[in-house]
Amino acid sequence: MTYFLDSSALVKRYLPEPGTDLVRGLFCRRRRIAVSRIAYAELVAAVARAWRKKLLEEAARDTIFTAIDADFRGLDVTEVRRAIIDRIPTLVLRQPLRAYDAVQLASALTLKERGATVEFWGADDRLIIAARGEGLRAILVGSI
Numbered sequence: 001m002t003y004f005l006d007s008s009a010l011v012k013r014y015l016p017e018p019g020t021d022l023v024r025g026l027f028c029r030r031r032r033i034a035v036s037r038i039a040y041a042e043l044v045a046a047v048a049r050a051w052r053k054k055l056l057e058e059a060a061r062d063t064i065f066t067a068i069d070a071d072f073r074g075l076d077v078t079e080v081r082r083a084i085i086d087r088i089p090t091l092v093l094r095q096p097l098r099a100y101d102a103v104q105l106a107s108a109l110t111l112k113e114r115g116a117t118v119e120f121w122g123a124d125d126r127l128i129i130a131a132r133g134e135g136l137r138a139i140l141v142g143s144i
Contacts, residue, residue, distance in 0.1 A: 002076065002116040004034045004108040006101070007042035008123035009141045013071070014043065014064045015050055019123060019142025027071075034076035034118070036107035038100055043068050078107040095130035105131055112136065 003026055012023040026033055044065060051061040078084070084106045091109075092102050105120075105127065112118045112135075120131040120138040131138035 002032045002034050002111060002118050004111060004118050004120050004136075005039070006036075006104040006108075006120070006122040006124070006127060007039045007046070008127070009121040010035060010039055011043055011046050012123070012142060014047060014067060015055075017123075017142055022141055023121070032076060034078060034108070034111055034116075035072075036078050036104050037080050038103050040068065040072055042100065076111075078110060080107070084110055091134070095133055096126060097130055101127045101130070105134065108136060109134055 005023065005026075009019070009023055011017070012020040013027060047056070047061055047064050047068070050056045051058065056064070080103055084103065087106050087109070088099075088102045091097065091106055095102075095105070097105065101124065104122075108118055108120050108131065118136055120128070120136045121141050122128050122131070122138065123141050125140065128138045128140045
């Protein structure tokens with residue numbers, strides 16, 4: 001089983017939110033976790049936003065940045081290549097998705113097409129519904 005975490009789920013590994021225990025549990029149990037490359041940008045932006053809002057101290061921010069870098073070396077990272085981008089027009093016609101959500105879902109679907117058994121995790125109701133509509137088992141993790 002490959003657990004594909006979109007950014008709204010993966011951020012829970014680093015920032016305490018509803019669903020944090022579930023996401024951290026995947027890492028503790030050393031499950032196969034996949035992400036889209038764009039999750040990196042979304043994660044560091046979310047952490048920087050929390051720091052700007054004074055929800056994190058500078059040292060905590062930097063520690064989280066280091067943890068994100070370390071984690072990305074061990075995750076199954078789907079690179080955003082043309083084949084993923086090319087499938088987005090069809091995907092957004094079938095599903096009401098924002099741009100990065102479409103990239104996340106297209107990345108997970110690409111893994112499935114390569115033969116992986118994929119469970120899609122996210123914290124966005126609309127994205128979870130879309131993932132299910134595209135034939136993925138999808139788990140709503142907390143809420144955003």
